[in-house]
Amino acid sequence: MSDTAHPPIVLxxxxxxxxxxxxxxxxxxxxxxxxxxxxDLSHEIPAQDIPSAAFLLxxxxxxxxxxxxxLAVVDPGVGSSRRGLGVRSHARFFIGPDNGILSGALDVDxxxxxxxxxxxxxxxxxxxxxxxxxxxxVAAALAAGTPFEQIGPLISDPIRREAPPPTHTSxxxxxxIVYVDRFGNLVTNFPxxxxxxxxxxxALTPDGAEWPxxxxxxxxxxxxxxxxxxxxxxxxxxxxxxxxxxxxxxxxGSAVLLRATSQ
Amino acid sequence: MSDTAHPPIVLxxxxxxxxxxxxxxxxxxxxxxxxxxxxDLSHEIPAQDIPSAAFLLxxxxxxxxxxxxxLAVVDPGVGSSRRGLGVRSHARFFIGPDNGILSGALDVDxxxxxxxxxxxxxxxxxxxxxxxxxxxxVAAALAAGTPFEQIGPLISDPIRREAPPPTHTSxxxxxxIVYVDRFGNLVTNFPxxxxxxxxxxxALTPDGAEWPxxxxxxxxxxxxxxxxxxxxxxxxxxxxxxxxxxxxxxxxGSAVLLRATSQ
Amino acid sequence: MSDTAHPPIVLxxxxxxxxxxxxxxxxxxxxxxxxxxxxDLSHEIPAQDIPSAAFLLxxxxxxxxxxxxxLAVVDPGVGSSRRGLGVRSHARFFIGPDNGILSGALDVDxxxxxxxxxxxxxxxxxxxxxxxxxxxxVAAALAAGTPFEQIGPLISDPIRREAPPPTHTSxxxxxxIVYVDRFGNLVTNFPxxxxxxxxxxxALTPDGAEWPxxxxxxxxxxxxxxxxxxxxxxxxxxxxxxxxxxxxxxxxGSAVLLRATSQ
Numbered sequence: 001m002s003d004t005a006h007p008p009i010v011l012x013x014x015x016x017x018x019x020x021x022x023x024x025x026x027x028x029x030x031x032x033x034x035x036x037x038x039x040d041l042s043h044e045i046p047a048q049d050i051p052s053a054a055f056l057l058x059x060x061x062x063x064x065x066x067x068x069x070x071l072a073v074v075d076p077g078v079g080s081s082r083r084g085l086g087v088r089s090h091a092r093f094f095i096g097p098d099n100g101i102l103s104g105a106l107d108v109d110x111x112x113x114x115x116x117x118x119x120x121x122x123x124x125x126x127x128x129x130x131x132x133x134x135x136x137x138v139a140a141a142l143a144a145g146t147p148f149e150q151i152g153p154l155i156s157d158p159i160r161r162e163a164p165p166p167t168h169t170s171x172x173x174x175x176x177i178v179y180v181d182r183f184g185n186l187v188t189n190f191p192x193x194x195x196x197x198x199x200x201x202x203a204l205t206p207d208g209a210e211w212p213x214x215x216x217x218x219x220x221x222x223x224x225x226x227x228x229x230x231x232x233x234x235x236x237x238x239x240x241x242x243x244x245x246x247x248x249x250x251x252x253g254s255a256v257l258l259r260a261t262s263q
Numbered sequence: 264m265s266d267t268a269h270p271p272i273v274l275x276x277x278x279x280x281x282x283x284x285x286x287x288x289x290x291x292x293x294x295x296x297x298x299x300x301x302x303d304l305s306h307e308i309p310a311q312d313i314p315s316a317a318f319l320l321x322x323x324x325x326x327x328x329x330x331x332x333x334l335a336v337v338d339p340g341v342g343s344s345r346r347g348l349g350v351r352s353h354a355r356f357f358i359g360p361d362n363g364i365l366s367g368a369l370d371v372d373x374x375x376x377x378x379x380x381x382x383x384x385x386x387x388x389x390x391x392x393x394x395x396x397x398x399x400x401v402a403a404a405l406a407a408g409t410p411f412e413q414i415g416p417l418i419s420d421p422i423r424r425e426a427p428p429p430t431h432t433s434x435x436x437x438x439x440i441v442y443v444d445r446f447g448n449l450v451t452n453f454p455x456x457x458x459x460x461x462x463x464x465x466a467l468t469p470d471g472a473e474w475p476x477x478x479x480x481x482x483x484x485x486x487x488x489x490x491x492x493x494x495x496x497x498x499x500x501x502x503x504x505x506x507x508x509x510x511x512x513x514x515x516g517s518a519v520l521l522r523a524t525s526q
Numbered sequence: 527m528s529d530t531a532h533p534p535i536v537l538x539x540x541x542x543x544x545x546x547x548x549x550x551x552x553x554x555x556x557x558x559x560x561x562x563x564x565x566d567l568s569h570e571i572p573a574q575d576i577p578s579a580a581f582l583l584x585x586x587x588x589x590x591x592x593x594x595x596x597l598a599v600v601d602p603g604v605g606s607s608r609r610g611l612g613v614r615s616h617a618r619f620f621i622g623p624d625n626g627i628l629s630g631a632l633d634v635d636x637x638x639x640x641x642x643x644x645x646x647x648x649x650x651x652x653x654x655x656x657x658x659x660x661x662x663x664v665a666a667a668l669a670a671g672t673p674f675e676q677i678g679p680l681i682s683d684p685i686r687r688e689a690p691p692p693t694h695t696s697x698x699x700x701x702x703i704v705y706v707d708r709f710g711n712l713v714t715n716f717p718x719x720x721x722x723x724x725x726x727x728x729a730l731t732p733d734g735a736e737w738p739x740x741x742x743x744x745x746x747x748x749x750x751x752x753x754x755x756x757x758x759x760x761x762x763x764x765x766x767x768x769x770x771x772x773x774x775x776x777x778x779g780s781a782v783l784l785r786a787t788s789q
Binding site: 268269270271273275280300302303304305306307308319322323326327328331444445446478479480481482491492493494496504 | 542543544545546547548549550552553554556557560561563564573574602603604605606652653654655658
């Protein structure tokens with residue numbers, strides 16, 4: 001361990017691990033910023049699924065140390081006129097295409113720049129792999145000490161994609177499913193702070209099912225529906241040892257009603 | 264390369280790589296123990312399959328340098344009253360839930376502690392993700408120099424889950440299948456030392472099949488059954504370019520008879 | 527970041543990530559060459575698919591810094607008499623079995639050695655896992671400073687497996703498909719330099735389909751066929767949001783005709 005160790009570069013893509021794309025990005029980084037650790041957040045985002053990537057970034061960045069540098073590339077518009085963005089926010093850096101993937105990193109104080117300084121890119125830039133040719137070299141340059149303002153000019157109109165926050169109605173709180181994990185758990189946009197102590201809560205979904213709130217998976221029987229505060233710090237709908245997504249037919253965008261069932 | 268490089272933290276979970284859980288654990292580690300390398304042993308353990316994780320840990324730890332620190336989290340009881348364990352054994356450290364996953368690391372000299380010192384954990388501890396909130400911070404604290412005794416008090420009654428060793432019978436040695444790899448190879452609990460030189464061996468399984476011993480895969484024809492000493496240093500039953508598990512219908516727990524067929 | 531950081535060891539195998547084989551190789555490396563970073567190029571090469579591994583190595587090595595050390599293990603002949611090779615080429619090192627996997631790293635100036643110095647291997651060498659017992663220790667020894675000539679004697683007859691380069695015919699350029707990525711994109715052996723400016727190009731395949739050249743995926747409609755210069759710096763045949771391999775029935779070895787359709 002070293003006190004002078006560099007904060008990590010954190011990668012988030014839909015490239016998968018089979019075809020070497022991620023490895024090549026790490027090769028580019030190793031050439032420009034040798035010794036900087038690289039951490040994989042996920043490379044198994046469903047192809048072109050920007051909302052799922054944005055959700056993972058939004059719920060994960062705070063667990064990484066300050067000065068970490070996030071490189072998020074889900075990029076269906078690669079090679080078109082879409083901009084690339086660099087964001088300084090929450091004492092961390094975020095790099096990626098301007099398509100909403102960085103939405104969860106933006107706040108009112110964010111410094112947002114358009115990536116335009118080609119001196120920081122690979123000499124040859126393809127039209128199909130900016131993760132390797134533009135974003136990785138820019139991230140590595142920042143990690144190696146290039147001042148943030150050198151990546152390009154300030155902008156103020158990044159594309160934002162945010163699920164609307166839960167709303168209060170007479171029936172209860174109305175939110176939605178914003179992510180489905182690989183076990184089929186249905187992750188909502190309800191933060192756990194909504195669950196006031198001393199009340200009993202349940203979630204209701206459009207298929208007519210009720211998901212009673214439980215403290216943890218171990219409190220349910222196999223096959224039983226429940227709502228728990230999951231690993232993303234959001235309320236999620238789960239079926240013990242089953243796939244809630246498959247059983248319910250629900251998915252991203254489905255409405256969820258949260259209400260107190262008693263006091 | 265550096266002579267002062269820190270031994271690695273080695274991760275073993277059933278979290279998969281899709282949902283960012285592993286990446287977030289690495290973020291927590293990077294914040295507490297910057298510069299300590301992290302190695303993935305596997306994150307594709309079948310969900311909640313403690314025996315398979317215990318087998319991988321048991322057969323792998325000796326290939327890592329002394330002072331390596333293993334963080335093994337397959338944790339169906341997360342959020343319940345199950346303890347967390349830290350083990351000093353074989354000149355290495357092992358961290359994980361008290362459910363048998365660390366069995367293969369225990370020996371008569373092991374120092375076993377219950378993880379109870381919450382000062383080493385994240386400030387907010389969830390009921391569903393102790394890998395991130397408790398186990399990763401404790402492992403990182405140890406890697407960063409926290410004395411082992413500070414994680415919690417000594418205990419002497421860890422849960423153990425060990426397949427019984429092979430037994431001698433008049434028909435031959437009786438063992439069992441303890442792991443199935445992704446190619447469908449059936450890994451037994453027979454160590455290679457059982458194969459005395461100068462004898463010809465075969466394995467027999469309850470489906471009536473015989474698996475003649477071969478030195479290596481290259482000695483068999485496609486589709487042919489064989490028994491070989493595989494990568495885990497155990498005798499395994501294999502079908503060249505096929506899935507032994509699928510063809511035979513055998514799996515973890517199936518009995519295997521090993522006998523000398525001639526001299 | 528450190529100016530004295532060691533170039534990475536880059537791993538390429540068909541071992542998958544489930545069974546811990548790759549993690550154990552990294553453990554061996556960490557014991558011999560502590561502090562040397564390890565990068566995964568891919569471990570999801572289809573089992574025993576040497577041509578696909580050779581293609582990834584050939585198209586990837588130049589993106590890694592000089593003195594990087596590539597460890598490529600797709601090894602159906604493990605335990606037989608096949609040699610192991612170490613290659614110094616392109617200011618980098620390449621280690622792997624002598625079965626053609628390193629073909630794309632060889633050039634006229636390559637220094638090629640047969641791995642024979644058992645002092646650099648693990649004390650116990652299995653017949654089924656030379657990646658762990660021979661190749662990883664040799665790679666780590668080189669990374670730790672062992673002179674290259676100590677791994678074994680010079681040889682001049684490595685096995686080569688190279689797809690023939692595209693040939694000119696009266697109908698156009700004839701090449702072939704050399705790799706299929708996980709999205710079903712069909713990667714050819716046509717380098718982008720073949721596409722002269724000012725001409726319009728299309729690819730034709732034996733199923734009668736025509737694949738018009740486009741600058742980028744974003745220029746096509748969903749379901750539309752196109753040819754693009756993909757991430758491997760080769761022309762590839764693609765169907766927007768579909769699998770070109772599945773729709774066309776084409777695969778590795780299928781012929782592709784490239785011709786200018788107008789000026």
